[in-house]
Amino acid sequence: MKSSNKILGILLLLIYVCVATALLNDAFIKPYNLQNLLRSSSMFAIIGIGAVLVIVTGGIDLSTGSLIGLVGCTMIMTLKSWSQYPPGDNGAWLVQLIGVELLLVAAGWVLWDTLVKRRKLLTHARRPKTGLLVAGVLLLVVAFWLRSTEHGNWMTMAVSVGVALWLSAHLGLLHGLMITKLGLQPFVVTLCGLMIYRGLSRYLTGDQTQGLGTEYNDSLRLLAIGKPCTATAVMLAVGIVLLLVGMWKSFVSKRSRRDATARSNGLVLLVLGAVTAVVASSRYWDGWTVEFGNTFAQVAGLELKFFTLDLPERAIARPAHLMSFAWIPLIVCFGGLAFLTARRTLGQADRRLLIGRLLPLLVVAGGLAALLAVMNWIGGETITLANMKSAFVSAEAAGSGDRFLLGMNVVLWKMLGVFFNMGVVMGGVLWLGKSWTRSAGNLPRALWIFTLFFAVLWLLSKTAIHETVVQTPFFFLVVIGALAGIFLNTTVFGRYFFALGNNEEAARYSGINTDNMTILAYVLCALCGGFGAVLFTLDSNNVEPSGHGSFYELYAIAAAVLGGSSLRGGEGSILGVIIGASIMRVLYNAPDMIGIASQLEMFTIGIVLLIGIIVDETARRTAAKRDRKTAL
Amino acid sequence: MNNDQPILHVKEISKRFPGVVALDRVSLELGQSEILAVIGENGAGKSTLMKILAGNQLPDDGEILVDGVPQTIDSVQAARANGIALIHQELNLCQNLDVGANIFLGREPTRGGMIDRQRIRVQSETILQQVGLDLSPDELVGHLTIGQQQMVEIAKAISTEARIVIMDEPTSSLSQREANKLFDIIRQLKSRGVSVIYISHRLGEVELIADRVEVLRDGRNAGQLPRHEINHQAMVERMVGREIDSYYSRTDCARDDAAIEVRRLRTFANPHHEVSFRVQAGEIVGIAGLVGAGRTELLMTLFGITPATEGSIVIGGQQAEIPDSQTAMQLGIGLVPEDRKQQGVLLPMSVRENTSLSTLSTLAQLGFVDRGREYELATEMTRRLGTRTPHIEQPVKFLSGGNQQKVVIAKWLAREPAILLMDEPTRGVDVGARQEIYKLMDDLSRAGVAILFVSSDMEEVLGMSDRIIVMHEGTISGELASEQFSEEAVMTLATGGQLDQPTHSAGGGQP
Structure with missing residues (x-):
């Protein structure tokens, strides 16, 4: 219950960030930008999933970024140097390596048991040992077969990806072993990893930038830049899936027979799915080249034409026009929501607390403004309303900044204005989303739903869905996300992860093998990082050993935390981290869209996130304090 | 004054x-x-x-x-x-x-x-x-x-x-x-x-x-x-x-077969002292002693949290080695740990998740938790132990100490243990729930479970045990059969004294 609230909160946040950016610049929502955003969000979400798996167990992995660099370099070097050998041999080599490894592990285990533990041969843990042996032998047989038959070039490419994953899994295993068996702190181990892998990749490549050139553009690189279909097709698929899930939930599943709420929720899903599927599929009926109907709304207009054949063009376009005005009710709804919150929160005795905490924030803002005023004065420019207005509104003003001190005055103004507000509202939105979904009251709940509805409507009215290409990383994300979600929420191991993160001692006292779970978490995290590395490398095709993947671990962790994971462990959600990663990417994209110098994009993300978190946390504490008071 | x-x-x-x-x-x-x-x-x-x-x-x-x-x-x-x-x-x-x-x-x-x-x-x-x-x-x-x-x-x-x-x-x-x-x-x-x-x-x-x-x-x-x-x-x-007799409910039902026998065991915490004792099936044995006498460490060793450095453990007639808690569980041992909030329960998780934690792998199919069976188990256990909770999805942190302890006990009962180790089973538990826990211990022992419990509460040790083992600085300083029970006897042994006068039991007015 609790985590789903959090997810709704950050979903609202994502939509807010998108709407805000789109309002500031239409280019945000153009197909090309969306397509890039979707691709990079997907890749960051994949490494974010890894971060969540570790954070849930109460650990942290700081080495992901360097690991991405090292794995990327290794993959390209492997691919380049191995392409001179027969593909079959390459495949055989990797399979053979894994097979021998398994055999060695099995042999080592048996020896340890008999010599050190003094157990009789094969009396203890017989099944895993024989499993290892059989798997090892089988792999050796496969290797033999690979060597003796002919294979295409794809084998070498697969092997290079395989080597990348093999390497990252082993690095993760190493992290896990050091954390559990040597009792080192995860922070320290992975911090050392961060430095070691970075240095190693620079040494291995001789600091030379690695790239594949154009040779693999229509083979291996398709993994990252392939364009299998457009957003319309994805929507069609999503619609059908929603339809089926809705059907299952409302008519078939056991719960639907007991629980009326579950049934009605299922019906909502069913209707949503049907609408999405119908609207999306209308693109197929009209064909791909129809001039009219760029946006979702216009598609819906064509839908009208499909049913009532004699409609004039203007009438068809009407829904699209109407939808593009959805921002008016959106602002009204959101304002109402904010007003209700303010009334509820400020009407209480805890006003002092709220103001006491937010006042420092205002003081900081005032200080920055004063600093700017002084800089302005030194630069010989007085602050006028027109200056400020131009700073807020026009993107071109950034260019005229060189008259001022440091040449970034206007940029700073713009940032302070837009992003300070954005941060404050973002924190408010985050808290609103989390609290309104939980608290009682039909009016705020209705407002919440309408806010969401109009926001989506307005965004879609601007989006040319049939031109927006969805690239391959998105599909990998869907698969990995689904697997990780199932793993974390429905399997025994997933439950153990949560237990481990909540309280390792209690988990151990409940008979959970906490060491193995920790190791598994780090291996899975590194595997996600490794797969991310493959995609990042193929996407950029230009791997600079000293910089590729720098700070990516922090993006992943930030996405996880935004998505409702607690760094203390025991909390985390896969859906949350995916939304969190998207927010991070939109924030990264937004300064560019508004015309802020790209050097400042990190600065802006930091400021916006910080202010957002301060506001969210303050609101949460205030609410918690009030709840305690009313409870007594 | x-x-x-x-x-x-x-x-x-x-x-x-x-x-x-x-x-x-x-x-x-x-x-x-x-x-x-x-x-x-x-x-x-x-x-x-x-x-x-x-x-x-x-x-x-x-x-x-x-x-x-x-x-x-x-x-x-x-x-x-x-x-x-x-x-x-x-x-x-x-x-x-x-x-x-x-x-x-x-x-x-x-x-x-x-x-x-x-x-x-x-x-x-x-x-x-x-x-x-x-x-x-x-x-x-x-x-x-x-x-x-x-x-x-x-x-x-x-x-x-x-x-x-x-x-x-x-x-x-x-x-x-x-x-x-x-x-x-x-x-x-x-x-x-x-x-x-x-x-x-x-x-x-x-x-x-x-x-x-x-x-x-x-x-x-x-x-x-x-x-x-x-x-x-x-x-x-x-x-x-109140009358102590009515407070503790104990029926003697020890059987002859030893559930667990410990021979010359050295724990990690007290490697210089040996411990030997046995507990019959259906017997409740209390371990008394002062804080730091090595009682908790003994239970932790038996449960495999800190493996023994030397000595042997015989369970159900079979020589057993307990290198970790998974093995202990397979041998039918359960441990209700001393520090409930830190070691016993996962506070933010629900009653259901806490109850099923140690049984999860048996409730699962191909690694996937069977929610239906988990639900049934938690409901059944809540009913059987009389745990007072609004519903089984309630996070354990909102329960009272006594009910939290019942959840910990439920976690082990779900495994149907042959030997239940309990470390301070009623610490921080209110009087009503305490009585219910005593009743439960009695029921379990009647069903043939061997219970070995550590307690610093003198009344509890004297009231619930069939036999008392007193520990002092890592060793067993003496054993008391039920006719020898008295606070003085326990205190004498616990502080390292000798029981030379068997007439001690007159004082104190204990049962």
């Missing part, structure tokens, strides 16, 4: 925690240079009362008068300003600092903005001499024995020039010699006009030094005893306030 005006007067204070009333209109008076002992069972509200006096918690109702003036004691600083110092039951020393630094922690004398180390050293030396600790102030606290650390803690309290010193079970980790030294210090303090509130479970000590005894029971005042009326019998009567 100066009777003019009490220097501390607690007036009808109350404190409620979610689900529990810890204090219900409790009053207390303390005269100048008086030694007041506050006694009561676990959970009677002593610790809460003392935490309120020391400024760690605020009362919900009532007031505190110091020298007849109402005071709000809302922080440790406020308590200190009023001349109140609390010596906690648990040690609160910085292990990485030296003795002098610990004594003056938070009020370091300075000279020109820098810490005046010379003054700290000189002053600490005087204080250490006062408490009779032969130590250099430069010694690292981490290198001291627990007993010495306790004395440093006391030195710290004295050094604040407190007028009221509260000691919460100060002797629980002291040797007899150190304890005697402590009594001398208390008498010294008294002669200097300092008042002492002394909390202890050891009624012998109370008899020895208290001027007056205040008894608490279930968060209420349960009577006072002036100096001449202080005796064991009277104190126990007021503490328990």
Whole structure:
């Protein structure tokens, strides 16, 4: 219950960030930008999933970024140097390596048991040992077969990806072993990893930038830049899936027979799915080249034409026009929501607390403004309303900044204005989303739903869905996300992860093998990082050993935390981290869209996130304090 | 005793925690240079009362008068300003600092903005001499024995020039010699006009030094005893306030076959001492002893948390090796650990998730948890143990201590263990739930489960056990069959004495 609230909160946040950016610049929502955003969000979400798996167990992995660099370099070097050998041999080599490894592990285990533990041969843990042996032998047989038959070039490419994953899994295993068996702190181990892998990749490549050139553009690189279909097709698929899930939930599943709420929720899903599927599929009926109907709304207009054949063009376009005005009710709804919150929160005795905490924030803002005023004065420019207005509104003003001190005055103004507000509202939105979904009251709940509805409507009215290409990383994300979600929420191991993160001692006292779970978490995290590395490398095709993947671990962790994971462990959600990663990417994209110098994009993300978190946390504490008071 | 005006007067204070009333209109008076002992069972509200006096918690109702003036004691600083110092039951020393630094922690004398180390050293030396600790102030606290650390803690309290010193079970980790030294210090303090509130479970000590005894029971005042009326019998009567026989339900049903037999076992914590004993199926064996006697460590070894360094364990006639807790579980052992919040339950997780945690792999198919069966199990266990929770999705942190303990027990019952190890099974559990847990232990033993439990609650050990094993400094100092049960016998063995006179059982009035 609790985590789903959090997810709704950050979903609202994502939509807010998108709407805000789109309002500031239409280019945000153009197909090309969306397509890039979707691709990079997907890749960051994949490494974010890894971060969540570790954070849930109460650990942290700081080495992901360097690991991405090292794995990327290794993959390209492997691919380049191995392409001179027969593909079959390459495949055989990797399979053979894994097979021998398994055999060695099995042999080592048996020896340890008999010599050190003094157990009789094969009396203890017989099944895993024989499993290892059989798997090892089988792999050796496969290797033999690979060597003796002919294979295409794809084998070498697969092997290079395989080597990348093999390497990252082993690095993760190493992290896990050091954390559990040597009792080192995860922070320290992975911090050392961060430095070691970075240095190693620079040494291995001789600091030379690695790239594949154009040779693999229509083979291996398709993994990252392939364009299998457009957003319309994805929507069609999503619609059908929603339809089926809705059907299952409302008519078939056991719960639907007991629980009326579950049934009605299922019906909502069913209707949503049907609408999405119908609207999306209308693109197929009209064909791909129809001039009219760029946006979702216009598609819906064509839908009208499909049913009532004699409609004039203007009438068809009407829904699209109407939808593009959805921002008016959106602002009204959101304002109402904010007003209700303010009334509820400020009407209480805890006003002092709220103001006491937010006042420092205002003081900081005032200080920055004063600093700017002084800089302005030194630069010989007085602050006028027109200056400020131009700073807020026009993107071109950034260019005229060189008259001022440091040449970034206007940029700073713009940032302070837009992003300070954005941060404050973002924190408010985050808290609103989390609290309104939980608290009682039909009016705020209705407002919440309408806010969401109009926001989506307005965004879609601007989006040319049939031109927006969805690239391959998105599909990998869907698969990995689904697997990780199932793993974390429905399997025994997933439950153990949560237990481990909540309280390792209690988990151990409940008979959970906490060491193995920790190791598994780090291996899975590194595997996600490794797969991310493959995609990042193929996407950029230009791997600079000293910089590729720098700070990516922090993006992943930030996405996880935004998505409702607690760094203390025991909390985390896969859906949350995916939304969190998207927010991070939109924030990264937004300064560019508004015309802020790209050097400042990190600065802006930091400021916006910080202010957002301060506001969210303050609101949460205030609410918690009030709840305690009313409870007594 | 100066009777003019009490220097501390607690007036009808109350404190409620979610689900529990810890204090219900409790009053207390303390005269100048008086030694007041506050006694009561676990959970009677002593610790809460003392935490309120020391400024760690605020009362919900009532007031505190110091020298007849109402005071709000809302922080440790406020308590200190009023001349109140609390010596906690648990040690609160910085292990990485030296003795002098610990004594003056938070009020370091300075000279020109820098810490005046010379003054700290000189002053600490005087204080250490006062408490009779032969130590250099430069010694690292981490290198001291627990007993010495306790004395440093006391030195710290004295050094604040407190007028009221509260000691919460100060002797629980002291040797007899150190304890005697402590009594001398208390008498010294008294002669200097300092008042002492002394909390202890050891009624012998109370008899020895208290001027007056205040008894608490279930968060209420349960009577006072002036100096001449202080005796064991009277104190126990007021503490328990009920017939002990009806409180503990025990039917003897030990069978002949040994469920677990331990031979010459050396634990990781006490590698120089051997332990040998056996527990029959259907038998309840209590392990008594002082804190630090190695009781908890023994249970942890049997459950494989810290593997044994030497010796053998025979379970159901089979030689067994327990390198980790998974193996222990497979052998049919369950452990209800000592620290419930830290080791027993996962506080933010639900009753359902906590109940199924140790059985999860048997409830799963191909690694996927079968939610339906998990739900059934949790519902069944909640019903069987009478756990009071609104629904099984309730996070465990919102349950009372007793109900949390039931969830821990349910977790092990789900595995149907042959041997159940329980470490302080009723610590922090309210009286009603406690009785239910006793009943449950009895039911289990009747079903043939061997129960080995550690308890510091003397009444509980005497009331629930078929046999008592007493431990002292890592070894078993003696075993008592039910006809030998008496508080004196247990205490004698627990403090390292010998049971040469078997006629001890007459005293104390215990069953």
